[in-house]
Amino acid sequence: MSFFGVRSDTLGKLILVPAASTTDFRSVLEKGNILFFPDGGFSLPPAVLPALMGATQDARSIHKNIAYKPNVDRVSGLIDKSESETVRAGMREYSRSALEFLSRILPEYSRGWKVDYASFRSIEERGRDLPLTKRNDLLHVDAFPTRPVFGDMILRCFTNVNPEQPREWMTSDPFPQLAEREADHAGLDRYAALSGSGLHNLRRSASRALRGLGLPLVDRSPYDAFMLHLHDWMKANEAYQRDCPKYRFDLPPGSTWLVFTDVVPHAVLGGRLALEQTVIVSRKSLANPSLAPASILEKRAGRTLTV
Numbered sequence: 602m603s604f605f606g607v608r609s610d611t612l613g614k615l616i617l618v619p620a621a622s623t624t625d626f627r628s629v630l631e632k633g634n635i636l637f638f639p640d641g642g643f644s645l646p647p648a649v650l651p652a653l654m655g656a657t658q659d660a661r662s663i664h665k666n667i668a669y670k671p672n673v674d675r676v677s678g679l680i681d682k683s684e685s686e687t688v689r690a691g692m693r694e695y696s697r698s699a700l701e702f703l704s705r706i707l708p709e710y711s712r713g714w715k716v717d718y719a720s721f722r723s724i725e726e727r728g729r730d731l732p733l734t735k736r737n738d739l740l741h742v743d744a745f746p747t748r749p750v751f752g753d754m755i756l757r758c759f760t761n762v763n764p765e766q767p768r769e770w771m772t773s774d775p776f777p778q779l780a781e782r783e784a785d786h787a788g789l790d791r792y793a794a795l796s797g798s799g800l801h802n803l804r805r806s807a808s809r810a811l812r813g814l815g816l817p818l819v820d821r822s823p824y825d826a827f828m829l830h831l832h833d834w835m836k837a838n839e840a841y842q843r844d845c846p847k848y849r850f851d852l853p854p855g856s857t858w859l860v861f862t863d864v865v866p867h868a869v870l871g872g873r874l875a876l877e878q879t880v881i882v883s884r885k886s887l888a889n890p891s892l893a894p895a896s897i898l899e900k901r902a903g904r905t906l907t908v
């Protein structure tokens with residue numbers, strides 16, 4: 602099997618690094634590289650693609666993709682509910698295979714990660730009509746409104762299952778540079794001021810209590826609140842979108858790539874038919890925890906942001 606790390610931090614050029622020269626994939630990922638597997642890295646079970654190719658995604662719904670929750674074995678985002686069983690079976694197989702692959706190449710992460718959702722991206726991304734904060738074609742770092750991470754990190758494994766068309770990605774400089782240039786403009790100090798404040802503690806106690814009563818309130822840290830804000834701020838910021846360094850990647854049919862999507866600003870410019878599995882990686886399991894976005898922001902703010 603051939604492995605390559607694709608460096609994204611070099612003046613717009615791609616440098617392919619043979620993975621044979623890489624002893625720890627964690628460092629490659631944590632520095633803001635995309636770990637790229639031209640041959641797919643792992644074999645998709647043969648039943649996956651036939652199960653998914655007919656799926657009709659609900660383009661109008663709040664769901665951007667067809668999602669699969671491995672922990673409860675449920676699928677969402679379909680128009681035709683009669684497809685649920687077939688699609689669920691296909692997603693279950695992809696999720697299981699992707700997680701097995703990730704565990705094999707990143708065993709230190711796998712011991713402490715939380716398995717998050719998988720998704721099937723069936724709609725052509727070029728020209729897709731979405732509200733600004735949901736647009737995929739604008740550079741952003743990921744943050745999940747409903748699943749705060751408290752300083753842990755979002756690792757995503759993508760597979761292009763389109764037999765003919767590449768998936769077109771654009772990235773920009775990773776989080777250390779992003780934070781240096783933009784965190785203060787984006788208002789980090791306002792979110793840092795929440796940390797330990799009476800209002801923040803009160804809000805968190807209330808959301809915990811209401812969650813206990815079954816209401817869907819999210820208990821999030823100042824870090825999570827800032828990252829959600831940064832996601833929207835980046836998409837709405839025309840100067841950032843126009844002036845930041847940009848690196849283009851065509852991810853070919855059959856390839857797989859891994860990236861911390863909260864470290865690497867990314868946008869999808871074109872392509873359809875991709876599968877994806879997310880895991881939330883514990884900050885403690887990083888090769889270099891000081892590279893976590895939470896660590897970078899906490900150092901900058903001079904206080905803890907993740908409680």
Ligand SMILES: [Fe+2]
Nearest residue numbers: 742743862867
């Ligand atoms: Fe994203």
